[in-house]
Amino acid sequence: MILIVDDKQENLIALGKTLESRGFEIDTALSGEDALKKLLRNDYELIILDVQMPGMDGFEVAEAVSGYRRTSDIPIIFLSAVNVSKEFITKGYASGGRDYLVKPFDTDILVLKIKTFVKLNNIQRSLQLEIERRIVAENKKDEFISIASHELNTPLTSIKGYIQLAGNALERKNIDQTRMFLDRSQKQVTKLNRLVGDLLDTTKIQSGKLQFNFQYFDFGTFLINAVENIQHSFPDKSLRIKAPDISNIRVFGDENRLEQVVQNYLSNAIKYGPEGKEVVIEVLLLPDGKVHVNVIDEGIGISAERQHQLFEKFYRVEENSNRFQGLGMGLYICAEIVKRHKGTYGVVSEPEKGSTFYFCIPINPAISELN
Ligand code: ADP
Numbered sequence: 001m002i003l004i005v006d007d008k009q010e011n012l013i014a015l016g017k018t019l020e021s022r023g024f025e026i027d028t029a030l031s032g033e034d035a036l037k038k039l040l041r042n043d044y045e046l047i048i049l050d051v052q053m054p055g056m057d058g059f060e061v062a063e064a065v066s067g068y069r070r071t072s073d074i075p076i077i078f079l080s081a082v083n084v085s086k087e088f089i090t091k092g093y094a095s096g097g098r099d100y101l102v103k104p105f106d107t108d109i110l111v112l113k114i115k116t117f118v119k120l121n122n123i124q125r126s127l128q129l130e131i132e133r134r135i136v137a138e139n140k141k142d143e144f145i146s147i148a149s150h151e152l153n154t155p156l157t158s159i160k161g162y163i164q165l166a167g168n169a170l171e172r173k174n175i176d177q178t179r180m181f182l183d184r185s186q187k188q189v190t191k192l193n194r195l196v197g198d199l200l201d202t203t204k205i206q207s208g209k210l211q212f213n214f215q216y217f218d219f220g221t222f223l224i225n226a227v228e229n230i231q232h233s234f235p236d237k238s239l240r241i242k243a244p245d246i247s248n249i250r251v252f253g254d255e256n257r258l259e260q261v262v263q264n265y266l267s268n269a270i271k272y273g274p275e276g277k278e279v280v281i282e283v284l285l286l287p288d289g290k291v292h293v294n295v296i297d298e299g300i301g302i303s304a305e306r307q308h309q310l311f312e313k314f315y316r317v318e319e320n321s322n323r324f325q326g327l328g329m330g331l332y333i334c335a336e337i338v339k340r341h342k343g344t345y346g347v348v349s350e351p352e353k354g355s356t357f358y359f360c361i362p363i364n365p366a367i368s369e370l371n
Contacts, residue, residue, distance in 0.1 A: 001025040002019060002024050002026055002047070002114065003027050003029060003039070003042075003044045003046075003047045004016055004019075004026060004027070004028050004047075004048045005028075005031075005032065005047065005049045005050055005061065006030070006050040006053070006079075007031060007050065007052075007053040007054060009030065011050070012028045016028055018107050027042065027044070031053060031056065032056025032064075033055060033056055035047070035061055036056075036064055036065075039065060039068075039071050040068075040070070040071075044074055045075075045121065046074060046075050046076075046114055046117055046121070047065065047074055047075070047076045047077070048076075048077050048114075049061055049097070050078075050079055050080070051082070051088065051092065052080065052081075052083065058078055058080075058095075059091055059095040060095075062078075062095040062097055063095045072096075073121065075098040075117040075120075075121050076097045077097065077098060077099045077100075077101060078099070078100045078101065080092075080100070080101075080102060080103065081102070081103035081104075099113055099117070101113075144314055144327070147327060148327060151195060151325060151326075151327055152192065154325070155188040155192040156188075156192065158184070158188045159188045159189060159192070162181045162182070162184045162185035162188070165181045166181035166185070169181060187233070195327070198327065198329040198330065198333060199329070201329075202313065202329050202332065205333065205336045210337075210340075212254045212340055212370075213254050213256070214253060214254055214370055215252070215255075216250045217251060219291060220246040220247050220249065222251075222258065222259065223241060223246070223262065223293075224241070225259070226258075226259045226262040226266075227241060227262070227266065227281060230266045230267060230270070234270050237278075237279065239266065239278070239279050239281065240278055240279070241282075241283070242281065242282045242283070243281075244283065244284075246285070249285070249291065250363075251363050251364075252363070252364055254340075257337045257340075258337065258341070258361075260333065260334070260337060261334045261337050261338060261359055262281070262295070264331065264333070264334050265295035265334065265359075268330065268357070269295050269296070269297035269299065269357070271324060272297065272299040272300050272324065272355070273297040273298060273300075273354070277297070277298040277299075280294075280296040281293065281294070281296075282294040282295075286360070289362055289363050289364060290343075290360050290362050290363065291361060292358060292359075292360040293359055293360070294356050295358070296354065296356045297355055297356075298354040299354050299355060300320065301349045301350050301352055301353050301355055302347065302349040302355060303351050307347055307349060310347060311331045311332060313329070314327065314328040314329065315331075331357075338361065341361040341365065342362055342365050342370065343359055344360050345358065345359040
């Protein structure tokens with residue numbers, strides 16, 4: 001929208017009509033003060049400003065406009081019938097104007113100038129936004145590298161320590177201790193392996209190269225295996241499957257990738273849930289040919305305003321980021337995997353009560369839609 005400022009009603013009507021007939025959206029102000037009020041309320045692409053006005057003149061309006069952050073980028077074209085001297089024109093540019101036209105002016109030229117200024121301004125705005133976006137991304141990347149190095153270093157340091165302890169125990173010929181320390185280092189290797197795997201998957205998603213191997217698999221067996229694998233890492237945690245008869249359900253999908261989703265939901269439910277509380281894996285068969293999986297915990301929960309960001313890359317709930325280790329890649333990868341199965345995912349959660357993370361995929365998706 002273009003704002004025309006002139007103290008003479010007839011000028012506003014004449015120029016307004018001309019510009020409207022050329023497809024521009026127009027707003028008008030009868031004084032500098034009125035213009036400033038409007039500028040604070042609305043967004044304008046350009047201002048056409050009469051120089052000679054009682055009260056605030058055009059130059060004063062332009063100075064005020066360039067002083068506000070919200071309005072400083074709006075191009076201004078001055079129109080003047082009286083002040084045509086070089087001194088006034090110079091003042092016009094100095095106060096923030098982009099152009100200074102002297103009445104009578106050629107309407108076609110004015111229209112061309114408006115179009116050019118609006119276009120240039122849009123380019124400048126999108127460049128500005130792009131620069132800001134890149135600065136944010138760059139900072140996020142730096143932060144990520146520092147967290148990632150720390151996350152990778154922690155298991156590595158433990159592995160180094162356990163191997164040393166295992167070596168000492170072996171020298172003492174204490175086989176039980178040797179085995180215990182090797183087992184512990186094995187767990188840290190698994191952790192490291194998962195972290196590196198997640199890092200690789202994240203990079204592949206970004207470059208569109210995350211590979212999928214779609215085929216029919218038995219959903220019941222798949223679910224039991226996925227849960228057992230996690231149970232193995234957390235033997236003390238109670239994990240309960242609640243499902244109807246799914247013994248004959250054969251899903252067309254990538255079993256390994258879907259196992260990643262179940263394992264991620266489960267390890268989060270364990271990580272962010274209190275000790276001693278069970279985690280329930282609930283399966284629902286929906287009438288529209290979909291299988292819906294809920295992973296329900298009674299953990300710390302997530303506030304409503306954080307929930308919609310959880311599945312974004314590297315997102316971690318800030319309040320908890322010091323208490324729990326993590327890189328914020330797990331749910332991002334889950335989201336990508338479910339999307340590629342033409343499914344839906346999400347979370348229902350209440351702080352201090354717990355969370356239900358779910359995904360829902362078609363049992364028999366249209367194969368042509370999968371990629
Ligand atoms: P990570 O756990 O490595 O930080 P995720 O992508 O798996 O990364 O999870 C992103 C964020 O979502 C976590 O940092 C955590 O704040 C929140 N979150 C995930 N699962 C749960 C859960 N079951 N309960 C509470 N918060 C959760």
